[in-house]
Amino acid sequence: xxxxxxxxxxxDAWLHTARWRAVEATFREVCRRYGYRExxxxxxxxxxxxxxxxxxxxxxxxxxxFTFETRGGKSLTMKPEGTAPAVRACLEHGLFSDHPVLxxxxxxxxxxxxxxxxxxxxQHQQLGVEVFGAVDPAIDAEVIQLAMEFYRxxxxxxxxxxxxxxxxPQSRAAFLEAxxxxxxxxxxxxxQEGQQRFELNALRxxxxxxxxxxxxxxxxxxxxxxxxxxxxxxxxxxxxxxAEAGVAFEIDHRLVRGFDYYTRTAFEIVGTNLGAQSALGxxxxxxxxxxxxGGPSTPGIGFGLGMERCMLVLDTLGIQLPVDDxxxxxxxxxxxxxxxxxxxxxxxxxxxxxxxxxxDMDYRYKKFGQQARTADDLGARYxxxxxxxxxxxxxxxxxxxxxxxxxxxPLTDIVSELQGIA
RNA sequence: GCGAUUGUAGCUCAGUCGGUUAGAGUGCCAGGUUGUGGCCCUGGAGGUCGCGGGUUCGAAUCCCGUCAUUCGCCCCA
Numbered sequence: 001x002x003x004x005x006x007x008x009x010x011x012d013a014w015l016h017t018a019r020w021r022a023v024e025a026t027f028r029e030v031c032r033r034y035g036y037r038e039x040x041x042x043x044x045x046x047x048x049x050x051x052x053x054x055x056x057x058x059x060x061x062x063x064x065x066f067t068f069e070t071r072g073g074k075s076l077t078m079k080p081e082g083t084a085p086a087v088r089a090c091l092e093h094g095l096f097s098d099h100p101v102l103x104x105x106x107x108x109x110x111x112x113x114x115x116x117x118x119x120x121x122x123q124h125q126q127l128g129v130e131v132f133g134a135v136d137p138a139i140d141a142e143v144i145q146l147a148m149e150f151y152r153x154x155x156x157x158x159x160x161x162x163x164x165x166x167x168x169p170q171s172r173a174a175f176l177e178a179x180x181x182x183x184x185x186x187x188x189x190x191x192q193e194g195q196q197r198f199e200l201n202a203l204r205x206x207x208x209x210x211x212x213x214x215x216x217x218x219x220x221x222x223x224x225x226x227x228x229x230x231x232x233x234x235x236x237x238x239x240x241x242x243a244e245a246g247v248a249f250e251i252d253h254r255l256v257r258g259f260d261y262y263t264r265t266a267f268e269i270v271g272t273n274l275g276a277q278s279a280l281g282x283x284x285x286x287x288x289x290x291x292x293x294g295g296p297s298t299p300g301i302g303f304g305l306g307m308e309r310c311m312l313v314l315d316t317l318g319i320q321l322p323v324d325d326x327x328x329x330x331x332x333x334x335x336x337x338x339x340x341x342x343x344x345x346x347x348x349x350x351x352x353x354x355x356x357x358x359x360d361m362d363y364r365y366k367k368f369g370q371q372a373r374t375a376d377d378l379g380a381r382y383x384x385x386x387x388x389x390x391x392x393x394x395x396x397x398x399x400x401x402x403x404x405x406x407x408x409x410p411l412t413d414i415v416s417e418l419q420g421i422a
Numbered sequence: 423g424c425g426a427u428u429g430u431a432g433c434u435c436a437g438u439c440g441g442u443u444a445g446a447g448u449g450c451c452a453g454g455u456u457g458u459g460g461c462c463c464u465g466g467a468g469g470u471c472g473c474g475g476g477u478u479c480g481a482a483u484c485c486c487g488u489c490a491u492u493c494g495c496c497c498c499a
Binding site: 010011058059060063064081110112113114115116117118119120121124125126128193204207209257258279280281282304305306307308309310333335336366367368369370371372373375376383385387388389397399404406 | 423424433434451452455456457458459460490491492493494495496497498499
């Protein structure tokens with residue numbers, strides 16, 4: 001993760017706190033509209049949780065986790081993803097029994113021990129949702145729709161939605177056998193990577209960028225043809241529900257996901273302008289996960305969207321975001337005898353702020369020009385000039401920073417005057 | 423984890439063949455100009471030359487390692 005800064009950086013404009021807040025706010029608003037509630041889980045979890053849920057053989061667990069031992073000898077891991085911790089938290093607090101259908105969202109940091117590059121960071125933030133307790137493909141469609149709605153709302157429209165079904169563990173086993181039978185006779189022609197995957201995790205053979213492998217796989221068996229009846233119906237219904245909701249998608253028969261716990265629905269949202277890191281987000285169904293974590297048999301589905309990648313795309317598309325105005329409305333500039341004028345400034349500032357108006361002052365007591373420059377740096381719209389002359393007359397100079405017009409306003413009226421402006 | 427790339431002031435960058443006290447522009451601060459700025463002039467502060475080790479009389483410069491960046495691979499968000 002990069003540092004996100006309080007003022008827009010000249011370079012890397014996407015690393016501006018206000019922009020991040022705007023994107024997070026958009027996500028929260030979309031979640032609110034869809035009926036999702038926020039869950040926050042800690043960064044540290046027992047290592048075992050991830051090993052069991054994500055799978056020992058996956059890249060994430062085998063080489064990408066920040067893991068360490070406590071003094072008591074327990075193994076802890078900084079969470080590499082948000083789903084398993086959410087499951088753990090819900091189990092621990094009995095949320096599954098209290099709420100037959102649970103719709104959750106989170107904004108959180110994930111950690112993966114890997115080489116950084118643009119769009120990929122060891123600490124990255126994900127915006128995600130999880131739904132527990134619903135098998136209806138309509139909820140799959142809703143989750144996908146929510147993700148697409150989020151992108152549409154912030155202004156990213158050139159992303160593509162790819163969907164597939166990875167079936168149940170049983171149907172997947174049958175498919176894997178067929179896939180291996182298909183590849184075995186020409187195994188030597190596959191890339192080194194492809195051959196390794198054939199041995200370790202044949203499903204991943206499909207997820208290759210190697211042109212030669214892609215040619216060899218052209219007539220390979222497809223996951224959809226090996227789905228059990230229920231999964232097949234589920235996938236078909238999902239497609240029709242997406243169509244009902246007006247969400248455009250394409251079926252990608254080679255789409256498989258990196259975690260072991262996915263069942264049936266798998267999807268990915270792919271963007272442009274991100275170089276090698278093209279995945280904006282992804283997710284899928286995980287009907288066996290809760291049980292795997294020691295809970296009751298509970299279906300689930302969710303997704304995670306990469307915050308950094310989202311920010312980068314917004315940046316390259318030059319999209320303006322409705323960022324908060326953090327500039328003070330008024331900035332007090334003091335002149336003249338310090339002992340007389342500074343206490344008056346402190347009092348005036350307190351009054352203005354108590355009235356709900358943002359205001360600031362220069363705490364260095366420099367000459368006028370310096371104070372005014374500080375006001376400009378902060379983007380103040382008005383200067384309140386307070387000198388001993390003004391104090392003697394019981395007024396304050398109200399200076400419009402845009403027009404440079406300045407007029408005296410009685411000290412007793414300045415708060416209501418500012419309220420009128422704001 | 424693999425291959426390549428870059429790393430000098432807050433920012434953008436010079437720095438020759440290894441040789442004096444590492445420079446410029448910009449920004450910041452101050453003075454010119456005790457109470458009305460942004461221009462201009464003058465001055466000032468600001469540097470573990472990414473970090474650690476090595477070679478050498480001498481290293482920003484050469485070598486090794488390491489960390490970080492960027493690009494690709496793997497994987498993912």
